[in-house]
Amino acid sequence: MRSKIINRRIFSATNNPCRNLYNTPRVRFAPSPTGYLHLGGLRTALYNYLFAKSRQGSFVLRIEDTDQKRKVAGAVELLIKDLKWAGIELDEGPGMEGKYGPYVQSERLQIYKEHINKLLDNESAYRCFCTERRLNMLRRDAMKHQRVPKYDNRCRNLTELEVKEKIKNGIPYCIRFKLSSDCQSFEDMIFGGIAYDVSMNEGDPVLMKSDGYPTYHFANVVDDHLMEITHVLRGVEWQISTTKHLLIYRAFGWSPPQFGHLPLIINSDGTKLSKRQGDVTVEDYKKKGTFPLALVNYITLSGGGFEHVPGAGVTLKTMDELGSEFQINKILSHPSRLNPDLLQECNRLEIKRQLKEPHLSQILVNKVQKLVKEKFPNENMNISDDHVRNVLNWATARVSNIDELVSTKFGFLWILPSSKIDLDKELLEKLLKNLENFEKFEQDLLKNNLREFSVNNNVKFPVLMKMLRGVLSGLGEGPGVAEMMHLLGKVQSLERIKAVLR
The missing domain is CATH 1.10.8 (Helicase, Ruva Protein; domain 3)
Known part of the structure; x- marks a missing residue:
């Protein structure tokens, strides 16, 4: 029977093994360089950045590229570019000096090798010589008998002599961690108390692959410790792995950081984000003219992290304001539903802000x-x-x-109409004189003036508007004529009327 995560707000801070031992927080964003930055990745980076900013801490970018097959050329540069575009400033990261570097995992292989030997020496880990063929057979057999597919820990019981003999014969091996049947618990900064016995659903996990590259679970524990990361804010999909990571911390004798897991971002209809349904990468939003600050506010409006004032409506906050007002205990624990209308409103507000x-x-x-x-x-x-x-x-x-x-709809704003139209030149000349003597080109006043002109000259108002719209824009639709004239201004409006009379 598959065990469940226990999620209860019952663990006190004094019993929490994940205690912050540092006064100033250090957080990290650790993406894989597999392509464009996903909206969920930007949310993770943003909330880490705001958490650090709210407490005068440090924000670190670390590239987790241990899966070399998925690595995309140029992805690191794109990630850094997108973070900078969004207003997220790095304190440490690739290409920057820092005593905790290198900040790219493929450049830290010697560090992982040294630390895997420590776990082998204290017998928390062991070499596994099982072939991929045997592992596939185990999976198929488990599924056939409706069991949870997991490694059977066979190589854990090899003698020292057997291990030496296999190494001597050149048999490839990975290194696995010895899971204990121990229900680990921790206080999630967002979800509250979490308890889970990982050994019930997993066999001993791989720490170091046969190619010499570490797995995510091993590398991120080693790096977070050596880089003195105090708080780990990451996606909720990693919550189930956190108890496994706590066991690895314990095997090293290290104090773990505090953990907080961010809920999923979903569409407004509750479905999972996908390329088919709309924008999922930062690049998608950039191409559609979304401003950085608008996208950042859009994310926070969907995910929480701030005091909600009922009836306050949508307000746009600068990055400094977001940093000073951020409260991690206000992050929503339920999935964050995106509302596209909020993004449009944020973008409009950003235009207004920039104009000021x-x-x-x-x-x-x-x-x-x-x-x-x-x-x-x-x-x-x-x-x-x-x-x-x-x-x-x-x-x-x-x-x-x-x-x-x-x-096309707003082409009239910039250019004179290019097509000839049917018009009453005598009537248009009268209108031109009327408008030349009209001082205030304000929308309501213009509309009243044009309506009065239509009455005085015995022409139906809609007919007059249609003719004037054609003169001003050459378009069959768009904003109201009075609004159009107000926007163009007196000089431009009169010039366009004169142009068709020449």
Whole structure:
């Protein structure tokens, strides 16, 4: 019968074997270099970073590349680039000096070799000569008889003479850890008390593979200890392995760090994140025009970690504000449901925030100008700084990212209409004179003026609006005409009317 994790908030801090022995926390984000940074990975990095930032601690990036078959060229550089884009600053990591390096596991093989020998010497580990064929037979037999597939610990009982003889004959071997039938417990910083007897469902786990590379379980324990990591915040999928890691810590005679496991991130409908259903990597969000701070806030709004004020609505917080307000006991223990509407709102709020700061505002304006030039390379355009800022202020209530401003729908913002339209030139000349004498190009005032003009000139208002829309944009749909004229401004609006009258 398969045992279950016991999850109860019953373990006191005094009985918790995972005690923080350091005043200043040291945390790490330890991804595998297998491709683009996943949203779940960014969440793990972010919460580690905020935890360190909230306590003036250190944030370490460590690359766990012991599975060389899955390693993707250039992935480390992409990871660092994505973290920097998100505003997550490294205190230590690959390419940076630090007394705890190297920070790439494939560069630490000699360290693992030295430490595996310590476990062999104190008989906490042993050499296993079982072939892959035999292990496959064990798995098939277990499944056939509806048992939990696990290693039968056969090589644990080999004599010293038998081991020497097999090594002499050149038989390949891995090194396994001797699991004890011992229900380990720890206080999870997010889930509370956890207790689990790993030996009920697993055979002795491999610590060192036959190719000389360590497994995740061994390398991360050794590295966390040597790098003096005080708190481990990682995905909930590793929670079941933590009791195994505690046994390895005990075998070395080391005090373990404190552990906290972050719940899964899921779609709004409760399904697992997948590429088929939408964005799953940071790169996906970047390509769609998502701002870094918007994505960071989106993650925290879904996962907790902050005091919730009922009725406060969505507020965008800077990284410094997130760091100062972060509370690990406020992280939600249930799966984090993503709400795409929140992301759009965060992105709109970030546009507003940047517009209020002169330096950021100019950068934003330059981005829009570049987008317009790329989208409409052969057109006469109005992309002056003032016009772009006016458009951005107008757009924050209508679009969720600046890329939308160069869509066909909003082409009128930048270029004169290219197609000829049917129009009443006499009526349009009257309208031009009317607008030349109209001072305030405010939306409501413009709408009232145009409605009054239609009555005075015996033309139906919808007909007038259709003609004027064509003159101003050449589009059949879009924002209201008065809104369009307000956005273009008096000079641009009149210039466009004059252009079709020439």
